[in-house]
Amino acid sequence: MKINKICCIGAGYVGGPTMAVIAKKNPNIQVTIVDINEERIAAWNDEDVSKLPIYEPGLAEIVAETRGKNLFFSTEIDKAIKESEMIFISVNTPTKTYGKGKGMAADLKYVELCARNIAEVATTDKIVVEKSTLPVRTAQAIKSILHNTGSDVKFEILSNPEFLAEGTAIQDLLHPDRVLIGGESESAIESLANIYASWVPQEKILRTNVWSSELSKLTANAFLAQRISSINAISELCEHTEANVNEVARAIGMDSRIGPKFLNASIGFGGSCFQKDILNLVYIARSYGLNAVADYWEQVIILNDHQKRRFSDNLISTLYNTVSGKKIAMLGWAFKKDTNDTRESAAIYVADHLLSEQANIAVYDPKVPSKKVYSDLNYLETRSEEENKNLVATFSDPYEAVKDAHAIAIMTEWDEFKTYDWEKIYSSMKKPAFIFDGRNILDKAEMNTIGFEYSSIGQ
Numbered sequence: 001m002k003i004n005k006i007c008c009i010g011a012g013y014v015g016g017p018t019m020a021v022i023a024k025k026n027p028n029i030q031v032t033i034v035d036i037n038e039e040r041i042a043a044w045n046d047e048d049v050s051k052l053p054i055y056e057p058g059l060a061e062i063v064a065e066t067r068g069k070n071l072f073f074s075t076e077i078d079k080a081i082k083e084s085e086m087i088f089i090s091v092n093t094p095t096k097t098y099g100k101g102k103g104m105a106a107d108l109k110y111v112e113l114c115a116r117n118i119a120e121v122a123t124t125d126k127i128v129v130e131k132s133t134l135p136v137r138t139a140q141a142i143k144s145i146l147h148n149t150g151s152d153v154k155f156e157i158l159s160n161p162e163f164l165a166e167g168t169a170i171q172d173l174l175h176p177d178r179v180l181i182g183g184e185s186e187s188a189i190e191s192l193a194n195i196y197a198s199w200v201p202q203e204k205i206l207r208t209n210v211w212s213s214e215l216s217k218l219t220a221n222a223f224l225a226q227r228i229s230s231i232n233a234i235s236e237l238c239e240h241t242e243a244n245v246n247e248v249a250r251a252i253g254m255d256s257r258i259g260p261k262f263l264n265a266s267i268g269f270g271g272s273c274f275q276k277d278i279l280n281l282v283y284i285a286r287s288y289g290l291n292a293v294a295d296y297w298e299q300v301i302i303l304n305d306h307q308k309r310r311f312s313d314n315l316i317s318t319l320y321n322t323v324s325g326k327k328i329a330m331l332g333w334a335f336k337k338d339t340n341d342t343r344e345s346a347a348i349y350v351a352d353h354l355l356s357e358q359a360n361i362a363v364y365d366p367k368v369p370s371k372k373v374y375s376d377l378n379y380l381e382t383r384s385e386e387e388n389k390n391l392v393a394t395f396s397d398p399y400e401a402v403k404d405a406h407a408i409a410i411m412t413e414w415d416e417f418k419t420y421d422w423e424k425i426y427s428s429m430k431k432p433a434f435i436f437d438g439r440n441i442l443d444k445a446e447m448n449t450i451g452f453e454y455s456s457i458g459q
């Protein structure tokens, strides 16, 4: 099928950047991104591209170049579905918070709503592309909804999982390691492959069956997260021996079979994907009675929770076993650098623990707005919104955030933290002045020379 018009349902961290790059690389295809969230669409349409709802290096430039030409953002979902030959479903698939599979399975209600919406309004044949991360065999459910409309409209379903990482989304999209397309219909697969072929070499476009494609996405995330839990497990052992986790990571990473990437010990991984997708994998394995498989992958999450808790426990015990009434400055709130996304950020859980110990928390993050910090904490429902308001303060100037603090906790590896005037910071803090570097970004010897009591992960 020749594709002239694409619709993407879901203007989020995946839909926005992915479609912007598809539009840039395919100027003859009209791409419309739709969403039920009016505020989000309005922000995508803001004349000032620095106000886009998502911060990603390079994104604003591409939106400025393509928006209004062949890239459009709209809330008119039905119209966009009707007009397009190809529809991407890129809505959120969070962990279920209710009913069967609560806390484990992926909640597919948004995906199902999209399928029903497409089934209801489509009057011409469509290729429907699963861009969201979905459990194995979800395409089957979408197919069943679409094929039972009673009309003679034909639907082909493809799985095309996205592998971009936030903070590097545009570079990942422009230079993907691979593009994965799972499907039954060769012509539908080639229609989608042609769109990517505008900039991705053919040998990097993999074609598989639908289920391999769906499972590959969950597996890739499980393997990546497993590496982090593995190095984090070793970091704890390093802290009890004379070993240094950075040196260990470097030494093992030079083995070409292991490789150097994704071996940074940390306060634990965050983000909207790793935990959700592994829990989903565990749930699927258990639902087939594969308990050994489920237990194996679940350990990646257990270790990650342990790592976050260990960080806050260590902070409290180092501060003479109490943080009550003490000011703890948290540098960074996003789950990683170069994004304004805070979903599952370790900072939220560390702050919550410290607040339960009656600490006063001062937060500075270069990209996360103040109201997001409060909404993340309020969402946990550990204490009243008023208490969170009283105990937590947010700052737009890092030097103000750290003033009179008993300790600094580095939660995100923002590059700017390395460039701060740490002598100035030291002189403005309470003494002894502690730094808990959850990202191993500062130089221990330099911090000790300034006078800080410096501790990091696995050193």
Ligand SMILES: NC(=O)c1ccc[n+]([C@@H]2O[C@H](COP(=O)([O-])OP(=O)(O)OC[C@H]3O[C@@H](n4cnc5c(N)ncnc54)[C@H](O)[C@@H]3O)[C@@H](O)[C@H]2O)c1
Pocket (backbone or CB within 6 Å): 009, 010, 011, 012, 013, 014, 015, 034, 035, 036, 037, 040, 077, 090, 091, 092, 093, 110, 113, 114, 131, 132, 133, 134, 162, 163, 164, 165, 166, 272, 273
């Ligand atoms: N964030 C990432 O880095 C990343 C990377 C790869 C894959 N994924 C997967 O991609 C999917 C989307 O993730 P995201 O981070 O973009 O989510 P997101 O929450 O940022 O965006 C999803 C958007 O879908 C909209 N939406 C929900 N239901 C809708 C409906 N029925 N009609 C129209 N709009 C609807 C929401 O309003 C929201 O704006 C998830 O399955 C996720 O696992 C995410």
Ligand SMILES: O=c1ccn([C@@H]2O[C@H](COP(=O)(O)OP(=O)(O)O[C@H]3O[C@H](CO)[C@@H](O)[C@H](O)[C@H]3O)[C@@H](O)[C@H]2O)c(=O)[nH]1
Pocket (backbone or CB within 6 Å): 133, 162, 163, 164, 165, 166, 167, 221, 224, 228, 261, 262, 263, 264, 265, 266, 267, 268, 269, 270, 271, 272, 273, 274, 335, 336
């Ligand atoms: O060596 C490392 C690498 C990462 N992290 C942490 O791990 C989390 C996730 O980081 P990253 O994977 O870079 O970002 P995401 O945007 O979550 O991307 C992951 O999740 C996406 C959603 O499925 C996938 O598309 C990507 O391929 C996959 O990397 C963050 O908290 C990082 O700080 C570490 O602690 N140590």
